[in-house]
Amino acid sequence: MIKVNKINKTYVNGGTELRVLKDVSFQVEKGEFLAIMGSSGSGKSTMMNILGCLDSEYQGEYLLDGIDISKMSQDELSEIRNKKIGFIFQSFNLLPKLTAVENVELPLIYSGIKKTERYKRAMKLLELVGLKERAEHRPNELSGGQRQRVAIARALINEPSIILADEPTGNLDSKSEEEIMKILIDLNKMGKTIIIVTHEPNIGESANRKIIFKDGEII
Template sequence: MISIKNLNKIYKNGSVEVHALKDVNLEIEHGEFIAIMGQSGSGKSTLMNIIGCLDRPTSGEYLLDGIDISKQEQDDLSLIRNKKIGFVFQAFNLIPRTNILRNVELPMIYAKVKSSKRKQRSMELLEKVGLGDRVNHLPNELSGGQKQRVAIARALANTPPIILADEPTGNLDTQSSEDIMEIFKSLNNDGTSVILVTHEPEIARFADRVIVFRDGAIIEDSQKEGVLK
């Protein structure tokens, strides 16, 4: 599904260069559940943004289902992203003055799904994450855990095969974090590939494979057997 070869990302700010990813090689199959770990500044978010087609590598190859992402124009990247990737962020990134039903509808508006179908799907997704009785609430009327469940529902709107989550439990208490991880686990059991960044071992243990970064390079890549499966 994902094939990354000799991937490099260099940020340039004036005369300052940051080599954020250094010759990264990575193969990810459909249906995997991966945790990416590593210290702050080790390149985790940079990799997630490239995998999620939000950014392009400086050099190297990234194939997503056989499509060479580094050669795509910006418009095509957006299309690919909208179809294949669901993003979940630490800060939830919900639209504040818009009820959660509408928040979940947004990716479907970009995908030109008809209004009635959008509403129905948004309802179903919010029910799926346990918020069926809150659809008219605004994001700031919800707890952090509930906000993140809205963000997951939104990420699922266009039925993407891949969910990317960058420190999704970073702002949550232990119980909400566990609840969120159970949702990811169940999505993964239903066939969705899940790639998430975390620095918490208790969160990483939900994954089947753990990849550790240091200074822009992978220093460990280990498959777990039978954990919570």
């Protein structure tokens, strides 16, 4: 499903160059659960941004379902993100003035889906993550674990084939962490390709395979 070949990424700050990815190459199979691991500054989050089509300033080849992502325009990248990839972030990224169900519906507004269909699909996903009863609550009325479950439902709303999760349990207590990881494992069993970025060994153990970064390289 994913093939990256000799990816290099360099940041330039003033006259100083910092090479954060160095000839990185790997593949991800359809239906795999992959953990990208490493300490802070190892390059794992930079790699995640490239995989999520959020960063196009790199050298090398990135193929997603056989499509050469590295040659796409910003509009084409936006379409790929909307159709193929669901994002889960450490900070949830929910809109505070919207209810849980409205936050889940949000990506469908940009797809031109009618309101009744949006609501129906969003409620089905909130039920999937065990939050149907909290659909009309706003984020400040939900616990951290509940907010992350809303974020997972939102990530699934466009039926993406890939879920990218960047430190999804970083702000959660151990009980909520277990609940979120169980949801991700269940989604993987349903056929979703899951790629999780984490520095926590116990989270990495949930994956089928681990790629460990250090100083911009896979070790």
